[in-house]
Amino acid sequence: MAEPQSYESALDAIPGSHPYPRSSRYHDAEIGVHTQPDGTPVRYVKRRLLPPISADPEDTATHTVSSGERPDHLGQRYFGDPAAWWRIADANPVLDPRELTAEPGEEIAIPGGFPGGGGGRHGR
Numbered sequence: 001m002a003e004p005q006s007y008e009s010a011l012d013a014i015p016g017s018h019p020y021p022r023s024s025r026y027h028d029a030e031i032g033v034h035t036q037p038d039g040t041p042v043r044y045v046k047r048r049l050l051p052p053i054s055a056d057p058e059d060t061a062t063h064t065v066s067s068g069e070r071p072d073h074l075g076q077r078y079f080g081d082p083a084a085w086w087r088i089a090d091a092n093p094v095l096d097p098r099e100l101t102a103e104p105g106e107e108i109a110i111p112g113g114f115p116g117g118g119g120g121r122h123g124r
Contacts, residue, residue: 071097
């Protein structure tokens with residue numbers, strides 16, 4: 001028997017209710033509609049601006065990159081979802097998520113609000 005889903009999660013399963021799942025970086029992005037010369041509407045995602053980076057050190061943890069780590073590993077470790085790597089990319093910010101883990105020993109910022117933990121704060 002399937003586990004009951006929250007109302008919001010159930011909406012994610014309905015085609016067309018959200019163009020992107022709740023875990024996507026584009027979930028809250030504004031959707032625009034461009035009308036082609038023949039009248040055909042084409043939906044698109046408007047530009048997504050990065051959220052402001054907190055200046056409060058208590059809102060951010062530090063992670064020291066280990067050899068072999070990938071962005072999806074960090075998403076799983078800190079947010080319990082490998083697809084949540086984009087939250088870390090937004091906090092650093094990088095254009096290519098592979099830049100996050102390209103250099104072992106480099107310290108990267110982990111934004112607050114990671115429920116899964118596993119790493120602790122400030123590199124622990």
